[in-house]
Amino acid sequence: MGAEAAQPSVNPGVNKDMEAVAALERDAELMLRVRGGDETSFALLLERHRAPVVHFLYRMVQNQAVSEELAQEVFLRIYRSRANYQPTAKFTTWLFRIATHLALNWIRDGKKEKSQESLNEELLDGVERQVPDRQPTVEQELLHAVRLKEIRRAIEALPEKQRAAVILHKYEELDYAQIARALGCSQSAVKSLLFRAYETLRSRLAHMA
Amino acid sequence: MGCMKQSQEGARVLIEYCAGALDPVQAAEVERHLESCTDCRELAEKQMELWEALDGWKAPQVSADFDARLYARIAREQAAPSWKQWVRRIFEPAAPVVWWKPLASLGVAGAVLAVGLMMHTVPHPAGAPQVHADQVDIEQVAKALDDLDILAPVNPM
Ligand SMILES: [Zn+2]
Numbered sequence: 001m002g003a004e005a006a007q008p009s010v011n012p013g014v015n016k017d018m019e020a021v022a023a024l025e026r027d028a029e030l031m032l033r034v035r036g037g038d039e040t041s042f043a044l045l046l047e048r049h050r051a052p053v054v055h056f057l058y059r060m061v062q063n064q065a066v067s068e069e070l071a072q073e074v075f076l077r078i079y080r081s082r083a084n085y086q087p088t089a090k091f092t093t094w095l096f097r098i099a100t101h102l103a104l105n106w107i108r109d110g111k112k113e114k115s116q117e118s119l120n121e122e123l124l125d126g127v128e129r130q131v132p133d134r135q136p137t138v139e140q141e142l143l144h145a146v147r148l149k150e151i152r153r154a155i156e157a158l159p160e161k162q163r164a165a166v167i168l169h170k171y172e173e174l175d176y177a178q179i180a181r182a183l184g185c186s187q188s189a190v191k192s193l194l195f196r197a198y199e200t201l202r203s204r205l206a207h208m209a
Numbered sequence: 210m211g212c213m214k215q216s217q218e219g220a221r222v223l224i225e226y227c228a229g230a231l232d233p234v235q236a237a238e239v240e241r242h243l244e245s246c247t248d249c250r251e252l253a254e255k256q257m258e259l260w261e262a263l264d265g266w267k268a269p270q271v272s273a274d275f276d277a278r279l280y281a282r283i284a285r286e287q288a289a290p291s292w293k294q295w296v297r298r299i300f301e302p303a304a305p306v307v308w309w310k311p312l313a314s315l316g317v318a319g320a321v322l323a324v325g326l327m328m329h330t331v332p333h334p335a336g337a338p339q340v341h342a343d344q345v346d347i348e349q350v351a352k353a354l355d356d357l358d359i360l361a362p363v364n365p366m
Contacts, residue, residue: 046276054275055268064269072279073301079283080298144265151266170228170263176221191221198224201263202255208262 027091034082042082046075049092052172053099059167060103062156070102089181096174096182100164107160147208154204161185162197169194213239214248223249227256 027048033041053074058067077098136144155163161183168174168182179194180187213219225231226239243250286294 043276046279050275051271054271058268059266064272068272068275068278072275072282075279076282076286077301080286080294080301147262148266151262155266170260171268175230191217194224195217195220198256198259202259205259205262206255208258 028087031078031082031085031091032087034079035085042079045078045091049095050075052092053095056096056099056167056172057103059155059171060100060164061106062152066106070099070106073102074098090178092174093178093181096168096172096178097184100168100182104160104164150205150208154201157204158197158200162193162200165190165193166197166201212246212249213242214246214252220252223253224256227253227260 027045030041030045034045050071054067054071057070057074058064061067061070074095078095155166158166164183165179168179174182176187176190179190183190183193185193211219213223222231222235222239226236231239243253286297
């Protein structure tokens with residue numbers, strides 16, 4: 001790949017910022033309605049954020065059942081604290097702060113080992129679910145499975161805070177300030193977490209290119 | 210623009226460039242640097258390859274009964290006695306509570322007080338070198354802070 005090929009595919013500018021502002025207001029507005037007792041607004045919030053939260057937790061713990069269990073806990077806590085809600089911070093930041101906290105606690109409690117048996121099944125599961133549009137050959141499928149396994153292992157091997165930072169940055173597209181709030185650390189700490197995490201991943205997955 | 214590979218801030222800019230998250234002006238600036246710097250170009254290429262590889266990992270779809278299970282939990286909780294709901298609100302908060310911070314402040318205050326009392330109550334033997342109370346205080350506080358740092362949640366970055 002040359003310098004010209006190094007063109008980024010997306011170039012979010014003003015439009016993305018405006019979308020972000022609109023989304024911020026929408027979430028806050030919905031949450032204020034939930035505070036006022038409107039159950040439909042909670043259903044809308046759930047609809048908007050269910051998949052991102054579950055997916056973030058899935059990549060953190062690499063087990064679907066556990067990720068959904070933890071995601072339920074996140075939404076339960078949001079619902080439980082509706083009466084005291086103040087729109088001081090971005091809703092998604094709050095959401096991912098709770099999710100990150102629960103995921104890190106789960107990992108630190110060593111619950112990972114107990115669910116390790118299901119990981120291999122999950123790996124195969126994940127492969128089956130990710131079959132591309134065109135009918136792949138057996139070799140392509142095997143190669144895909146092997147690569148996927150390496151990616152998952154490499155991310156799993158990262159220290160937990162680096163793992164959370166990378167997943168929030170890469171897959172949830174949170175900015176540095178949001179990641180800092182989700183992790184409860186400074187933005188310069190986030191810089192250093194991501195710097196180290198990507199460095200490790202680049203060297204671990206270098207042969208895959 | 211200096212060499213981005215040399216500093217963490219530079220590396221951050223390069224990572225954001227590869228993620229397509231820079232505005233056009235910043236992106237153009239990075240591209241100008243990449244044209245003349247082999248090291249940064251290599252780093253950018255590797256980072257983009259990694260970015261694409263990570264794209265390959267999709268998360269599975271959320272179970273169809275996710276909402277139903279959540280609403281069942283909410284209903285169960287609301288049916289619980291109100292004291293139980295209060296206990297849950299305290300022990301399972303919506304925002305992580307940094308419980309050690311107030312404890313740390315108390316600990317430091319205690320250490321300062323204890324050292325202060327010692328300095329004022331223990332008489333100096335004749336001829337022994339005089340130690341300034343202030344000096345000891347600072348050292349003791351620094352030590353106390355170091356000890357308390359161990360109490361902070363693990364921070365393996
Ligand atoms: Zn350079």
